[in-house]
Amino acid sequence: MNRSEMGAVAESCCGPSRATPSKQRSQPTTTPASSASDSATKAAVVAELAASATEELQLIGLGAAKFQMGSEDALAYPADGEGPVRTVRVASFAISATAVTVAEFARFVQATGHVTDAEKYGDSLVFQGLLPPRLRDRMPAPVASTPWWRQVPGACWFAPEGSGSTARGREDHPVTQVSQRDAQAYADWVGARLPTEEEWEYASRGGLDQQPYPWGDVRDPEGQRRMNIFPGEFPEGVPGEVGTKPVTSFKPNGFGLYNTTGNVWEWTASTFSSGSYASPAASGTTDSTGAAADPVMRGGSYMCHSSYCRRYRTSARTSASADSSLGHTGFRLAFTPASPG
Numbered sequence: 001m002n003r004s005e006m007g008a009v010a011e012s013c014c015g016p017s018r019a020t021p022s023k024q025r026s027q028p029t030t031t032p033a034s035s036a037s038d039s040a041t042k043a044a045v046v047a048e049l050a051a052s053a054t055e056e057l058q059l060i061g062l063g064a065a066k067f068q069m070g071s072e073d074a075l076a077y078p079a080d081g082e083g084p085v086r087t088v089r090v091a092s093f094a095i096s097a098t099a100v101t102v103a104e105f106a107r108f109v110q111a112t113g114h115v116t117d118a119e120k121y122g123d124s125l126v127f128q129g130l131l132p133p134r135l136r137d138r139m140p141a142p143v144a145s146t147p148w149w150r151q152v153p154g155a156c157w158f159a160p161e162g163s164g165s166t167a168r169g170r171e172d173h174p175v176t177q178v179s180q181r182d183a184q185a186y187a188d189w190v191g192a193r194l195p196t197e198e199e200w201e202y203a204s205r206g207g208l209d210q211q212p213y214p215w216g217d218v219r220d221p222e223g224q225r226r227m228n229i230f231p232g233e234f235p236e237g238v239p240g241e242v243g244t245k246p247v248t249s250f251k252p253n254g255f256g257l258y259n260t261t262g263n264v265w266e267w268t269a270s271t272f273s274s275g276s277y278a279s280p281a282a283s284g285t286t287d288s289t290g291a292a293a294d295p296v297m298r299g300g301s302y303m304c305h306s307s308y309c310r311r312y313r314t315s316a317r318t319s320a321s322a323d324s325s326l327g328h329t330g331f332r333l334a335f336t337p338a339s340p341g
Contacts, residue, residue, distance in 0.1 A: 049106035071315035098247035099174035124155035174330035195334035197270035204260035206253025214253035227262030234305035272319035301328035
């Protein structure tokens with residue numbers, strides 16, 4: 001993406017969106033040219049990444065239930081629409097125990113030839129701490145209020161930090177640099193869907209009521225880290241400890257789901273409302289101006305830090321445009337049970 005042509009980047013503490021001043025978003029009309037050698041290199045990398053994908057998808061079946069959704073405690077962000085706390089009913093559904101991995105996404109690309117939005121636009125956003133200093137200094141920061149996000153040519157799911165980087169060695173990490181549209185394409189291929197925001201929060205809580213974390217009310221019980229959030233002082237961090245971790249890192253919650261807080265933000269099928277709660281609508285709807293409504297992301301990421309963003313909680317939410325791809329955002333799948341008969 002050439003943002004001088006595309007226009008402004010929507011500001012967000014958690015990650016800028018691809019956006020035009022009028023918020024009209026569409027698929028890019030051209031795909032950056034690639035040589036035969038580039039295509040061959042990509043095919044080889046995809047095949048290597050796909051080789052470690054497992055055949056079986058681990059699903060957690062959850063029965064119909066009511067729960068208290070949202071939060072009004074001191075940790076919540078009222079402007080994000082976390083409150084008020086309200087009783088919500090979810091129908092029976094199944095959800096994947098982990099986020100979709102690099103290897104699993106590679107198998108999808110290998111089978112379908114899918115080209116992600118980041119590849120079509122030609123760049124994506126990368127946390128500056130994952131870039132070598134010489135590259136970091138050359139990459140623009142498209143939003144002044146979040147200078148740690150750098151616009152990096154070639155950044156995509158198999159080269160998360162841009163041209164010359166690789167997802168090799170991260171096959172069991174959550175796939176990143178995928179848009180909600182890419183996530184939906186994967187879900188369609190599997191015969192699944194993205195979870196609604198209500199389903200996601202119910203599953204994330206793991207059976208606990210009104211607790212900020214999937215394991216309770218203390219972020220680091222007995223001083224032990226229970227999720228992958230930013231280490232040290234933001235945005236400097238601890239060298240070698242910033243970034244995604246394998247999808248089964250840390251203990252699962254009471255329902256058996258891993259990493260529903262921290263590691264990566266996760267796309268949902270619901271659209272964002274802020275300021276006060278409104279019932280989430282299906283992705284693809286429009287806002288009051290007629291522009292495409294932004295989908296909700298849940299869970300926080302490895303970039304969350306208490307000094308500026310405590311959205312590593314079960315009720316926290318943010319959004320980005322459906323074509324945005326970010327180095328801290330992935331997804332997991334949901335399934336609707338077949339009707340009897």
